[in-house]
Amino acid sequence: MGGIGGEEVVKLEKMQGVSGCEEKIIVLIRLRPLSEKENAANESEDWECINDTTILYRNTLREGSTFPSAYTFDKVFRGACATRQVYEEGAREIALSVVNGINSTIFAYGQTSSGKTYTMIGITEYAVADIFDYMNKHEERAFVLKLSAIEIYNEIVRDLLSTDNSPLRLRDDPERGPILENLTEETLQDWGHLEGLLSLCEAQRHVGETSLNEKSSRSHQIIRLTIESSAREFLGKGNSATLSASVNFVDLAGSERASQVSSAGVRLKEGCHINRSLLTLSTVIRKLRLSISSSAYVVSLVYSVSIVDNLHLGYLIKGRQGHINYRDSKLTRILQPCLGGNAKTAIICTLSPARSHVEQTRNTLLFACCAKEVTTKAQVNVVMSDKALVKQLQKEVARLESELRTPAPATSDGDYTAALLRKKDLQINKMEKEIRELTKQRDLAQSKVEDLLRRVEKDQISRKEEEDIWEGGDSLSVSSSICGPHRPGESIREFNNPRYNGDIGSNPDEYPEDCKEVLCVELEGSSRDNLEYVDQSVNNNEDLALSTSEEENGSIQEISNSSNEARGESQVQDNSSCGMQEQRPHDVRTTIISPVCPYPDEQSPQAMSENMSNFMNSKLTRSWSCTEYHMADSPERAGEIERTPANGFEKGFFGRPGGLRRKFHPLSYGSSTKLSRNGSPSSIGSPSADDFGNSMRTSVDENITSIQTFVAGMKEMVELEYGKQLVAGQDQDMEGKQYKFEKNVKDVGMGPMFMAPGTPLDWSVQFKRQQKEIIELWQSCYVPLTHRTYFFLLFQGDPADYIYLEVEHRKLSFLKETFSDGNLTGKDGVIKLASSMKALRREKEMFVKLMQKRLSEEERNGVFKEWGIALNSKRRRMQLANRLWSNTDMKHVVESAEIIAKLIRFSEQGKVLKEMFGFSFTPQLTRRSSFTWRNRNSRASLL
């Protein structure tokens, strides 16, 4: 019971195959025979061991008996059984656990004279004898046996191996448990030494005479035999591990009541202490039993409700177990490790069979019943030197590290864990790959953005130069960007038309897809010889050309401008100089727009481009230019798009692939007066949704070109197919005309359309009706005012205008329907209502600036006065801009168109067109006055 100085006790659950599992206290019953006194008193034996595990109360007829008659335990021994049998069959295994490093305890519990001392003396001797025998059989190990003995008498602990009767001090060590200070611990030398020490203990123990026992033990005796063993080969090397365990042989004082033994005086006092300590022992045992059974109950309950949680369960067990009052007596304090702790425990309950002791016997059996439910958890105790302990801990650390590094064994749990880890690794790898890919895409996108910004900046510079030239130049030209890979000296061909591949002498597929843009304008009545062009030369990267073609021979003849020729092959072939090698549609569009900015003074290219984009769509098509503009990413795709038939009107509308990605063939004015569309008679350049953009994509100053293009791109088809014959009064085969016309219409993907009425009167009526509806639709759809003005001024009732009104009407109807369906935020090709409104506002802001620039103060004041705007009011120009095209009244429309026409220099462009093409685009008042101008005077005042 003393500490093991200088060494550490380590409890290992796995050592020599012994695990620290919980096991119940072994409860043995020993029924002694009737004593001489009892026989003399003619006592009857009321108890009988009916088998090895059950004891039966035979006197069941006893009056008032409510107790059970049969009790079952681990083992019951009838009176004839020798102590050796009790030891071997019930206590030996427990006692010998000590040689394996496991603590053990053997109690003897029972009333006085029931045979406790008689039994424990024998058990102790047999156990020690077996231990000696074990030692002898295991010479490879070195054993050390130490014996100590105490008694607890009247709650005083005395050392039975010491002649000093002074009490021993009991203290609790956090790791080693209860320790008796200065306890004598004798190292056993041999059997004789043991016998001598046991004799000493017997001699020193308090014994007194009671009515039931002449030599009644009046104290609790505890003999402790401690066994330490080490492998001999490691002895003296400082790194040995020693098994160390103790076996306690406990001979309790009698558990009888003081009154039953007729004690008095000293015996009574002894009895009170005895009863107190045994009562505490009983209470501890009962609580331990209750805690165990409660734990079992809790476990069952917890499992049944499927809320297994180790922590929760532990809390419940601890909570139900509550406080165990070990400290209420010295006996329970000292025996605490043996009761529900680190020890194997056996309790031998001794009984007297005499009828006169039946009550005590029952009490003993009840105690036994409680004790058999108590569990302990014995562990192997290894005493290690500091060096061995360090080494052991290092090994343990190494083992744990190894387990962490190496895969778990191929158990089901290990397989699952390994599979889980592999899955996680794969996920990590996949995510890392995605991150790399996204990073790559981000870098590429950044690079493209930077490239686009550079291009925009370049375009701005170019545009500025163009504007300077435009403002200061006198010449007019059909301007556009031509970034074609055509060879110097060669005519610019219709590259996309296979018919002309041979003439060009090069494969168009060799050209960059986005660079196949050529401006060709054929002039009515012009021949190749008298074609004129003016090299705008606003950008060295642009080639300008006027082209003509003869539909009859299927060729396109073009005249490249002299400067283009002069630049030579090197420049033309330098695609990179064009900056179009990888240019996107937007870039191309911007380039096209740039020289013809309608508001060169005020509006940035981006703003103008945005205006047009908002209203139209983000992809440009130009009916007015000989543009071969591929939106496709590849020649194959381009071909596919080109071959895609139009299935109806909507097909040609923006927002539809067919409409957005059509390839535009050049317009060509034949040598005769008729306009023709080379190769593809009608699918290219026909009025479509793009026409909205066409008008808006032209600038004020460039509107000469814009109008020309507007007319060339729209009217030429009608002139060719229908209008020319009508105007000239030639006798045409109407059936043939209709066939051609319908074919054209279908080819552009607009579906069947009405023919113009056969008589001017019918057409006049229809025109006015349709014009009125178009005006209302413009208003509903927030169509740019410039577009309205162009259209209104240019299409005034000529029968050839019919198809354009029809197309315009259909487009606007579709647009209005789209808006009314709630498709206000479309994707590609679908106009955003909000964007249209915003563009309209910007356009009005431009008009405000142009009013200041292009109207004299006198003109402005006149207009303000005429439009009811007070001259002293603020923001007069904005007031005026806001009123333009603000309602559908025809007078208002005419006046709005006149003002805008003035602002955008419509008349100047009209004149130029007339001079250039010999074709009047200005309103022919003498011919169409009845359809159009209502307020001729006001218009004239401005125009």
Ligand SMILES: Nc1ncnc2c1ncn2[C@@H]1O[C@H](COP(=O)(O)OP(=O)(O)OP(=O)(O)O)[C@@H](O)[C@H]1O
């Ligand atoms: N199984 C037995 N067979 C024969 N005699 C026995 C047996 N058990 C006990 N005795 C005898 O009974 C008497 C009392 O036994 P013992 O002193 O061991 O009782 P006890 O329980 O220790 O009593 P106490 O508590 O008063 O010390 C002794 O004389 C003993 O020899």
